Amino acid sequence: MAEEVKLFGTWTSPYSRRIELALKLKGIPFQYIEEDLSNKSPQLLKYNPVHKMVPVLVHNGKPITESQIILEYIDETWKNNPFLPQDPYQRAMARFWAKFIDEKVKAAEMKAKSVEGKEIELVVEEFFEEMKFLENELKGKDFFGGETIGFVDIVANIVAFFFTVTQQAVGVEAFTPEKFPVLFKWIGKITEIDVVNECRPPREKHLAYVKAVIEGFKSAPK
Incomplete structure (x- = not known):
């Protein structure tokens, strides 16, 4: 089954930019959805109902929020080019x-x-x-x-x-x-x-x- 990866972000956010970078460093194809935080999309509110903020990574329909948590998720899911040391x-x-x-x-x-x-x-x-x-x-x-x-x-x-x-x-x-x-x-x-x-x-x-x-x-x- 093909992986479906979506990233909800905004161009001014260093937190969503870091997720973009992580995905590209791993070579993971993804769909980027630019959010207007003054007029948040129903999808963003659905995937992040707690904080209602970007970034949100959606992997095969499952949302992950909070940028450092997302980074660790990416690193644990795609093992190539590891970000975190083994020790x-x-x-x-x-x-x-x-x-x-x-x-x-x-x-x-x-x-x-x-x-x-x-x-x-x-x-x-x-x-x-x-x-x-x-x-x-x-x-x-x-x-x-x-x-x-x-x-x-x-x-x-x-x-x-x-x-x-x-x-x-x-x-x-x-x-x-x-x-x-x-x-x-x-x-x-x-x-x-x-x-x-x-x-x-x-x-x-x-x-x-x-x-x-x-x-x-x-x-x-x-």
Whole structure:
């Protein structure tokens, strides 16, 4: 029986972009359905009634939600090009750093979009401290996964292609090659991989979107 794989996502979401990348790295054919999150489709609400958000992977009619859970599902279902290491300790560490990126580093980046004035300085300081942990974790390696792209690298795409756009839109320079040479060397490595570049948003369109989000925060009632 032929596999049926569908991905519900949106082009601005780093979480659905990482699932696109995982599927392409595994060579899995899939149907992509772009969602308008301001007007969610009945299918999305059916497949993800709890959170009503993207990404949702539908494999042979069965939905899986939450991007890191989806990544693990993909890795366990399609064994080629494994993302997670076999060693239990290394697997645990990969999960730790992936969770750190989403819960700590991404949170600091999100705050930067919604604050102004002196608050930005505090957020930048927090962001800097979190990113230093990532910089140190990557030292001496080409990829977080070692010699090839792995689970943490897929999650960390958010660092490579979303943070640089956010800081340009906000107008601060917290994430630079001078401050984070190891991470920028890693960004250079992953951008040599064709499918990685296929799964990044068009920069100018993305920048315009982030600027609009920031303006929305500024004009919202306080």
